[in-house]
Amino acid sequence: MNKVAIKVKNLVKKYNDSTIIDNLSFxxxxxxxxxxxxxxxAGKTTTMEILYGKVQREQTNxxxxxxxxxxxxxxxxxxxxxDNELEIKFITGIIxxxxxxxxELSVFQNLLIYSKFYGLSKKQxxxxxxxxxxxIDLTQKKDSRIRELSGGMKRRxxxxxxxxxxxxxxxxxxxTTGLDPQVRHHIWNKLRILKKEGVTILLxxxxxxxxxxxxxxxxIMDKGKKISQGTPIELIEKNIEKYVLEIxxxxxxxxxxxxxxxxxxxxxxxxxxxxxxxxxxKRISNDFSPGxxxxxxxxxxxxxxxxxxxxxxx
Amino acid sequence: MNEISPPSFSQRIYSIWYxxxxxxxxxxxxxxxxxxxxxxxxxLGVGLGLGNFVGEINNVSYVTxxxxxxxxxxxxxxxxxxxxxxxxxxxxxxxxxxxxxxASMTVEDLFIxxxxxxxxxxxxxxxxxxxxxxxxxxxxxxxxxxCIIVGFFTAMMFAVLSLLVTSFVNNINxxxxxxTGFITPVFFLSGIVxxxxxxxxxxxxxxxxxxxxxxxxxxxxxxxxxxxxxxxxDIFYIITFILIIGFLAIKRLRHKIIT
Numbered sequence: 001m002n003k004v005a006i007k008v009k010n011l012v013k014k015y016n017d018s019t020i021i022d023n024l025s026f027x028x029x030x031x032x033x034x035x036x037x038x039x040x041x042a043g044k045t046t047t048m049e050i051l052y053g054k055v056q057r058e059q060t061n062x063x064x065x066x067x068x069x070x071x072x073x074x075x076x077x078x079x080x081x082x083d084n085e086l087e088i089k090f091i092t093g094i095i096x097x098x099x100x101x102x103x104e105l106s107v108f109q110n111l112l113i114y115s116k117f118y119g120l121s122k123k124q125x126x127x128x129x130x131x132x133x134x135x136i137d138l139t140q141k142k143d144s145r146i147r148e149l150s151g152g153m154k155r156r157x158x159x160x161x162x163x164x165x166x167x168x169x170x171x172x173x174x175x176t177t178g179l180d181p182q183v184r185h186h187i188w189n190k191l192r193i194l195k196k197e198g199v200t201i202l203l204x205x206x207x208x209x210x211x212x213x214x215x216x217x218x219x220i221m222d223k224g225k226k227i228s229q230g231t232p233i234e235l236i237e238k239n240i241e242k243y244v245l246e247i248x249x250x251x252x253x254x255x256x257x258x259x260x261x262x263x264x265x266x267x268x269x270x271x272x273x274x275x276x277x278x279x280x281x282k283r284i285s286n287d288f289s290p291g292x293x294x295x296x297x298x299x300x301x302x303x304x305x306x307x308x309x310x311x312x313x314x
Numbered sequence: 315m316n317e318i319s320p321p322s323f324s325q326r327i328y329s330i331w332y333x334x335x336x337x338x339x340x341x342x343x344x345x346x347x348x349x350x351x352x353x354x355x356x357x358l359g360v361g362l363g364l365g366n367f368v369g370e371i372n373n374v375s376y377v378t379x380x381x382x383x384x385x386x387x388x389x390x391x392x393x394x395x396x397x398x399x400x401x402x403x404x405x406x407x408x409x410x411x412x413x414x415x416x417a418s419m420t421v422e423d424l425f426i427x428x429x430x431x432x433x434x435x436x437x438x439x440x441x442x443x444x445x446x447x448x449x450x451x452x453x454x455x456x457x458x459x460x461c462i463i464v465g466f467f468t469a470m471m472f473a474v475l476s477l478l479v480t481s482f483v484n485n486i487n488x489x490x491x492x493x494t495g496f497i498t499p500v501f502f503l504s505g506i507v508x509x510x511x512x513x514x515x516x517x518x519x520x521x522x523x524x525x526x527x528x529x530x531x532x533x534x535x536x537x538x539x540x541x542x543x544x545x546x547x548d549i550f551y552i553i554t555f556i557l558i559i560g561f562l563a564i565k566r567l568r569h570k571i572i573t
Contacts, residue, residue, distance in 0.1 A: 015573070049573075052416070053572070054412075054415065054416075054571075054572060054573075055572065055573050056572060056573070085420060086320040086418050086419075086420065087318050087320055089320070089415075089416065089417060089418045089419070090318055090319075090320040090418040091318055094416035096409075096412060096413075096416065098409055098412075100408065100409035100410055100411075100412045100413035101413065102333070102337055102408075102410060103408065104337060104340050104341070105336065105337065105340060109336060113329070113332070113333045113336065114413075114417060116325075116328075116329035116332060116333075117321075117326070117329050117330075117414060117417035117418060117419050118320075118321065118417055118418050119319075119320065119321025119322070119325045119326075119329075119418065162416075165417075165418075
């Protein structure tokens with residue numbers, strides 16, 4: 001434990017003239033689940049793709065005409081994706097946002113072909129295919145064609161495929177986007193099991209609950225920059241008050257309050273009152289009838305909205 | 315944990331080739347029958363129909379002349395379709411390549427495997443034509459069996475060229491220009507349905523820059539067991555073409571996948 005699985009230092013990536021990733025640094029210790037959170041367009045996917053060589057980083061660093069500092073700022077288990085793309089991909093299972101199976105072929109054939117891409121012989125591949133299908137509960141779909149699978153099944157199959165070569169690292173790009181709650185929890189459970197088995201997991205998400213449920217540590221990115229880092233609990237404690245009172249209806253009744261322990265935000269027809277002092281918040285909620293307000297603990301989503309801003313990013 | 319030893323180059327290329335074969339064989343009926351029917355139609359329609367008006371060319375009947383010519387074009391067409399529409403769909407719509415390069419595979423592996431697969435299809439298509447014309451007794455020499463090797467290289471030439479074209483195309487409909495503007499003229503300018511020495515000299519020389527004529531020269535030589543020194547030039551052209559255009563195509567396509 002505590003060996004470094006992924007190291008990213010002063011990473012920069014530009015497309016044409018716009019900077020997609022701006023001087024990003026982070027480290028992922030072996031055996032943990034690490035999350036990259038951020039709104040669409042924050043540079044999450046690009047960061048991941050740089051790790052396995054799908055995207056090439058800028059090789060000289062320094063954003064504003066600074067001198068190049070270090071050209072080797074990215075390593076995955078000691079390998080630099082610019083030099084050892086094959087080694088990294090050999091030990092890494094990659095789960096993309098969009099599925100990319102051979103739709104004409106069966107589940108089994110897809111997995112068989114993919115295990116060949118890792119250099120597994122048929123004899124080695126067969127038990128692995130059995131195992132990964134069993135693990136992700138798709139054994140009964142072994143002979144189905146890809147086009148017969150539901151969206152949730154395809155996503156699970158992507159995970160199964162990524163596990164074929166017994167990876168040390170799993171990279172998942174928004175693994176549960178667009179899936180129903182059952183499948184989401186199923187996937188989270190499987191990821192927890194894999195983590196227990198010692199697999200390092202790196203995932204991007206914009207579901208705060210996902211990050212809260214399975215990530216040991218995370219960074220929040222916005223516009224290519226890291227804007228916060230910590231465990232989910234730390235991020236909440238560091239960035240936001242403990243409790244929130246959401247006034248959903250009749251928010252005109254709330255005339256404001258000068259109490260120093262409150263922070264008030266109003267947007268459209270909603271008023272959010274944050275505080276570490278539960279009694280104060282309760283006092284205000286007494287003015288409203290049940291159903292007009294919602295009193296809860298603050299969560300990562302509040303943190304996320306607070307620090308990335310409430311505006312749209314696109 | 316695994317020992318970190320990614321598959322070797324040949325293993326990677328083989329696995330790509332194997333993937334294409336598996337997908338192709340999946341629809342063996344619709345993929346495997348037309349290559350045998352097409353030469354049949356050609357021989358009946360053009361050979362027998364038109365042949366009645368033509369008489370002999372180079373001391374053989376027109377059907378025999380034509381038969382030796384039509385072994386090469388199917389290899390050209392199949393590779394051209396595979397590496398334009400096929401490649402484009404894998405690249406842009408199905409995202410199959412993204413899946414492949416997520417495994418222990420480089421972009422170069424992908425396209426080298428694809429070029430070899432196109433070659434294999436060319437070999438199969440040439441074999442199909444050869445079988446049909448043999449049944450009609452239109453083959454003069456057993457050396458004709460080597461035409462399938464030429465078919466392999468013919469398809470590789472058009473695979474690399476088509477990949478290069480694909481690397482420039484952003485809209486799948488633009489391939490129509492390539493087929494109408496290049497592939498079809500190449501078919502008529504390669505000494506398949508008529509000998510090029512009937513054309514004005516400058517046109518005959520001009521035709522030499524196109525790839526298919528060199529395949530046709532080689533195939534005719536094997537079919538009639540008549541070899542000339544100029545065939546060395548044809549072989550040289552084919553090998554050089556595959557290497558240079560292939561290098562350029564892969565280099566350009568790399569940027570479509572790796573950004």
